[in-house]
Amino acid sequence: GPAPLAPRTRSLQRGRREPGPGRQQPDSSPGDAWDKSSSASRMPLLDTSKYSQGSVLGKVNPDLASERRTASFSVEKLTAWLDGGAEQTRIRRAVVEAIESDPVFSRENQYFQSQNERYEAAVRKAVHLQRKMHEMRWTEKGPELKYIYRALSGDVAFLLHRVFMRCISVLGSDKQIAKWIPPATQYRLIGSYAQTELGHGTYLQGLETTAVFDITTQEFILNTPKISAMKWWPGDMGRSATHAVVFAQLYVHGQCYGVHPFILQIRSLQDHSLCPGITAGDIGPKMNFEHTDNGYLMLQNVRVPKENMLNKFCEVQPDGTYIKRGSPKINYFTMTTVRISLISDEAILPLMKACTIAIRYSAVRRQSKLKPGEQEAKILDYQTQQEKLLPQLAAAYAFHFINKYLQELLNRGYREVQKKNFDNLPELHAFSSGFKALATQYCTSAVEICLRACGGHGYSLLSGLPSLYTKILASCIYEGENTILLLQTARFLIKCFSAASAGQPVPPSVIYLSAVKAGKCPAKNKLDFLSPDIYSEAYQHAAVRLVSSTAAKLQDLIQSGVKKHEAWNQCTVQLAQAAKAHCHYITVKNFAETVEKLETEAGIQKIMKHLCDLFALHGIFSNAGVFLHDGYISGAQMDMVTASYLDLLAVIRKDAVPLVDAFDFTDKSLNSALGSYDGQVYQRLYEWAQKSPTNTQSNPAYERYLKPLLHNTLSKL
């Protein structure tokens, strides 16, 4: 139906004007007007031919076209390989086409919207998505699902409703599943997942909401006993949800049994008013996620029947007896799954988008001269610009490959868990924690570098970069704060190191910790540093050194009488460093192995090898101290690393645009005036700016302040 599209939304549509990659679709309206003003006849002094030709959107800027003609590999083949095969590419493109051609899903006026408008749009899209899925015959288990959410770029409501359902499916009994999942699936209720509180995030044991079992009524009485216990942050809860899974400390007969999940109704299904004892609302403006109604929830003597406690793994019997049942280890597995699955959509894809925008822009932006007397140079030809952007591009590829590796690890782990074998869980948990931290942190910094590398225009919301940055930044915090996650990985590494030192077996991924070798890096010249064996070995050496030296410090402190927990705290800066070094090593090693396995596609293998080298050498160059510390790499060798690293920049620069084209983002998914396929950055900035409410609405300050000021009638006010 047409109802969801408000008139003001429609007037801002630019959807039809944006041609996709490769297609040309001349558009005349604003371009024509411009051409007149810049016709060469009036200004014979300057060569205006280039821009007057290029002023039509959709026509590829010659500075980008030339970059594409010299690609050393087939972009289409690389795209297919990244997708996991040409068939996946086809499915992905079909989903993207279906979503992007539907005006309800448009994001075109996103940068001009208030928090209220973005929330309304997100709900509209979520509701419309149900129809769309039905219409397109997409299912919850089909291959399209992951591409749908990517195509929507996350700007859709009810994501926590999905978590609500997953939580019931995993932690609920069959009876509970039968009761709650069907109405939730049909949206006869909208759920949220209320875990985090004002006073507690990552440290779940500290949650303060209480659920007291009332044996007389066979109910739980839920309360928010202090302000810090107020639920805070849950998405979909501030304004939409009718129900929530609420985590609370269970008390029976005055005894606390720890945190448990309870299903609670918070708003009326009839008129959406808050239920008795419930205070709830929106937590207000955030750095991003304006489309999400992150909420607060306060409970005052809210009673729910006994059967509302999710009880697959535990139960309170009518007489108050508390029973544990089965293994709750599966909970860790869920956390692990979520951490690994967010890496791709919330960290790597935003970085790929940022690289696409910044590199395309750097190929059309000309500033200053490299050679006197010549045309101004593309900023991508400056070494400093290459050094900003190309390592981030290499990192996008590196993390894409580590993500595939983690997915496989997860699948193997899942198969084992199904066989009731939980042996791999500690390793998997350590991996998911460490890589969640490394990937989100690295990608966040990388997106910021891309933003800064675009100068003033990168700072405009219309570049798309600010919202990529403000959104990816949150990934460093949610699903476990990164420093805490790194320390969990470190705890695993220290344990394995001790075990290995004592000759006990350790998981395969950390066997390298037991093979502490002395010796020096054998590289003799700068070309030696293009050998994956050489640099992987260096990363391995650094990781072992950091783990072992921190283990030794920990040991020393404890032996000198420092209490264990205090000793641990005194080592945490170094422990976090060691955990990062471990994950960095695995990422480099995995990149090198991926390139090695890629035997058939010569052109692709060659450029991937360059990227792998760049990722590895950039890491050594930027963390030189770690490698120089014990002389494993000497100062002279570090100069070789630097030389090879800087040489690689010039090599990869030639393929930089094809390498981002291979990510295959449509203009609509980038939503960037700087990053479009045609490279018409100035024309697009100008056209988009005119749609801003600061131009379409009259000046709110003129009649009231400016006019009296200029007319000198201010004193009469």
Add this chain to the structure above:
Amino acid sequence: GPAPLAPRTRSLQRGRREPGPGRQQPDSSPGDAWDKSSSASRMPLLDTSKYSQGSVLGKVNPDLASERRTASFSVEKLTAWLDGGAEQTRIRRAVVEAIESDPVFSRENQYFQSQNERYEAAVRKAVHLQRKMHEMRWTEKGPELKYIYRALSGDVAFLLHRVFMRCISVLGSDKQIAKWIPPATQYRLIGSYAQTELGHGTYLQGLETTAVFDITTQEFILNTPKISAMKWWPGDMGRSATHAVVFAQLYVHGQCYGVHPFILQIRSLQDHSLCPGITAGDIGPKMNFEHTDNGYLMLQNVRVPKENMLNKFCEVQPDGTYIKRGSPKINYFTMTTVRISLISDEAILPLMKACTIAIRYSAVRRQSKLKPGEQEAKILDYQTQQEKLLPQLAAAYAFHFINKYLQELLNRGYREVQKKNFDNLPELHAFSSGFKALATQYCTSAVEICLRACGGHGYSLLSGLPSLYTKILASCIYEGENTILLLQTARFLIKCFSAASAGQPVPPSVIYLSAVKAGKCPAKNKLDFLSPDIYSEAYQHAAVRLVSSTAAKLQDLIQSGVKKHEAWNQCTVQLAQAAKAHCHYITVKNFAETVEKLETEAGIQKIMKHLCDLFALHGIFSNAGVFLHDGYISGAQMDMVTASYLDLLAVIRKDAVPLVDAFDFTDKSLNSALGSYDGQVYQRLYEWAQKSPTNTQSNPAYERYLKPLLHNTLSKL
């Protein structure tokens, strides 16, 4: 007059509710309601006494009060010293009080406003400021001026109007000054400064706007010959300005004489409509600066009389003869002044605010346990949290002192310039470029670290941290992009190094480059690294090594046949590194000297010495490779650095809250739910969130989408 205050603004006032530091002002309205719900009688299981007492805003959280009781120095004395004397503190506080007690200047609903609303508020404040200055007898040259703009936190319009006036005063003839400055001062016109174009920022020579002299009419004809020539970014220009100084390439008889400034009217003084030939508007949403109408401007055959070219230093005579006059070197001096003056307000103050917010929050936020069985620990007690925040605190002090140093250098330079001695300008220019780059970059990263260190709550706009970050980020770009500035500093260093090597005299600040000493760091144990001589020497050694090795590489490349400009480009990554190392060295050295001179105030000197040590050792710890590279510092010595560095964290942690209290920010100037003096973070987050338009306005999605969905009547839409 009351007119400027819109009713909706008034309804959101919380101004009167916020007591200043140290004062207690109980407020009962929301606290009382809360107290009832959390009364201990209903929840005997938990100790609610602490938070039910602390729920009243203005009453200092005991966790903050305890931090203040143990200060090792007098906070008030440190504040006075930082201000430059108790009299300055008095003036500053009087200005802040006058501004903050005036409701027109309130920033309380800032986080909820749209771009249009923030622009209107900024104009309202700018207009009101004129009255206020008159009322308070503040003058443009009085000691209050700098504090006024700080107290307004930059959220005020007409800043570019001031640049417009300064530009005319510096570049205009006496006649031009007499004509334009009086009406500008009286706001009978509003000016802007139109330099940057869509296609050109830092590279001014590349500007494309043209001004052609028409000898027949004795006018200049101004044009925007292509889209990239459109003026883009000038503040106050998008919606407010009636006039602008426009920079354009001057053409006379077909010959180009380079970029010159012209005064142009762009809007009618009567009805504010655009003048003929002018297209202008707002460039749309940005990452911050929503209050500023950054604008675009397109010119089509706009004619101005000959006398509108600012002609203090050059003139076009009636017959078209072009005459240069006097020295334009003073222009460089203006640029230098601007770069140095922005360091304090745009980089250091935001960092001081971010540190205040993050450190106070970290002293009241409790999460997880340090010792088993104890109360949850303040997050400031975790080594990793200290390692995030305390080096940023030390940096805020370090840059505060380097700023004083730069101001003195600037004053000396100004006195010389007045004596027509321009000898110091290259050094001053190199300093201002390098320190603008180092300070803005360092402080931006530091603010981001503070933001991330506050977890989810830091991500809320209500924390104040996101807007501090998105604003300071721009300082890395404007007034010269940082990488380009560092390379200007590097060019100066390479020149001085060559001169020094050839035995020629060099400016005092770089004499150290001529004294290249071999040798190793003499430190024998970790305490030796608390000696300023030891670490200053290490920084000096590193700077010399980086400058000399890059100079050698440059030389080698040129001797091997690489063209000069290409050789330069191939060295820029290392040149930028060398420039940073130089500025870092000077910052450390200046900090150490400042501490040494501070003889009378023992308590303050002691804590300043700790901060200086921390700043220096953090720099070595984080850039270990630079110091290890040639073995000046050995691996074993680096372990000593690390040990001393980590020890210092625990020492400074004890004074962390007093050290930020000394910055003396009022709650209103911080505008942060996390950073207020009373530390009532949860209560304040809750109260502020309730004022969000997402709570005060009805749910825009309910009737339209949620209700039909839940009632299963969606298909009927």
